[in-house]
Amino acid sequence: MSEGNQESAHRTIERVARESYGRLVAYLSSHTRDVASAEDALSNALLAALTAWPRDGLPQNPEAWLLTTARHSLIDLIRHQQVALASEPTLLLLREGATEAPMSVNFPDERLKLLFVCAHPAIDPAMHTPLMLQTVLGLDAVRIAHAFLVSPTTMGQRLVRAKTKIRDGGIRFEVPQERELPQRLDAVLESIYAAFGIGWDDMAGVDQRGRDLAEEAIWLARVLAELMPNEAEVQGLLALMLHCEARRQARRAPDGRFVPLSEQEPQKWSFPLIEEAERHLAEASRRGRAGRFQLEAAIQSVHAERARSGRTEWPAIMLFYAQLVRISPTLGSRTGYAAGVGEASGPEAGLAVLDGIDPDDVSTYQPYWAVRAHLLQRLGKASEAGDAFERAIGLAEDPAVRRFLLQRRG
Amino acid sequence: MQFALLIFESPEAFAARNNNDETDAYLGAWRAYHKALVEAGVYIGGNPLQSPESGTTVRIKEGRRRVQDGPFADTKEQLGGFTILELPSLDAALDWAARCPAASIGAVEVRPVSAEYLRRVTG
Secondary structure (H helix, E strand, C coil), X not given: CCHHHXXXXXXXXXXXXXXXXXXXXXXXXXXXXXXXXXXXXXHHHHHHHHHXXXXXXXCCCHHHHHHHHHHHHHHHHHHHHCCCXXXXXXXXXXXXXXXXXXXXXXXXCCHHXXXXXXXXXXXXXXXXXXXXXHHCXXXXXXXXXXXXXXXXXHHHHHHHHHHHHHHHCCCCCCCCCCCCHHHHHHHHHHHHHHHHHHHHHCCCCCCHHHHXXXXXXXXXXXXXXXXXXXXXXXXXXXXXXXXXXXXXXXXECCCCCECCHHHCCHHHCCHHHHHHHHHHHHHHHHHCCCCHHHHHHHHHHHHHXXXXXXCCCXXXXXXXXXXXXXXXXXXXXXXXXXXXXXXXXCHHHHHHHHHCCCHHHHXXXXXXXXXXXXXXXXXXXXXXXXXXXXXXXXXXXXXXXXXXXXXXXX | CEEEEEEEXXXXXXXXXXXXXCCCHHHHHHHHHHHHHHHCCCEEEEEECCCHHHCEEEEEECCEEEEEECCCCCCCCEEEEEEEEECCCHXXXXXXXXXXXXXXXXXXXXXXXXXXXXXXXXX
């Protein structure tokens, strides 16, 4: 076999693994609820492909080939483990599938159910995002551990525990009923956004690891938007992340300096991403149900307007934040509201909003101190501003942000 | 429970301490970090250490004192200090380690303090 063939086989395996991983795992585990075995079976199939494809040439339908091979492997795995769940009907179903001619295999997309399983209330909320990244996107535990600042062993153990819970805990592979859908969907959206947030905080634009995770999150949101085209908040989340992603290049000066949003040059923003974000936001507003992610996307949309108008409509931002605080009074939304008020109505009014937040809640919340420092500095209260800057600097993780704040403090 | 953050720093970071520049960004970051630890109520104690060259390592071999000039291990990044924190979990300790100014130019090792062994030692 020539090297060229081998290379193209490897590339195809990588591409199919990337595009089909979640679809295959979701489908393979939807009957058994055994995600770990489905993943094992799929990695066996991918391994087999590494030998077979360069030798025999690429199969006509690589995804179907992987599915058939994974099914055989899954049957073996289940037989060996003699798992209680491997009931006769399940095995029968798997076997039926395994004997079908690979070319004709056309299997349903069960990723939506898998997403809901990953963010099920019975699973530790801290594990929702890692589970999604692993089962739907195929990220390995080491990379996930890295992003979540825990040791790979710990992350590996937590993932195993969560998958055991899925298998044995009676969690059903289904899209929730209408009645509980909003709450359950919210958990899914939160988990996707958490992945994006980690990618985002991780020194955007410089750290490849961080950028990757943000891209994975956008990928997940696109999958979800495709599967649930009528959910306004799904569109809202996608719009929010695309708006942020559009500014990635502008967040750092060529020398690595941090550039705050208000000082970014709009011509460095990605206009195709902004346009795409706006399309999803418009789509969301046609559904007529406002929600947290749509409001956050709307705030980013106002910022993006500066590219055309040359100025920031702070009163609009303030109003969107006020609505956001009403439906989701988190530290983040309240701090954002204070910043909006500070720009729209003056620093004193902004500080008054900050003073309404319990000091115990913000002892480790960096953005609060950064906004506070900025508002105090604008009021000319140098010594108080210095204290707040100190706290913001001490709580910053990103060295570029730290340097920026040190400079601002003067 | 208590955690030790062991701060590992490069020769450059050690050298920067000697320039006595009160506006040094690294020093400024450390001051702010220390203040954030104290204000969050998690700081128990800690100290910076002098440069690795100032270290002297002692072993008793065959009943005799063997004294070596310099640090125990000869690595590029050397122990530059330690901080002891009182925190509810390893996750919280890792969050604080990530905020440590040394984390972006050196490394910060997080180790739980062994309360159990301390009890056996102190009786």
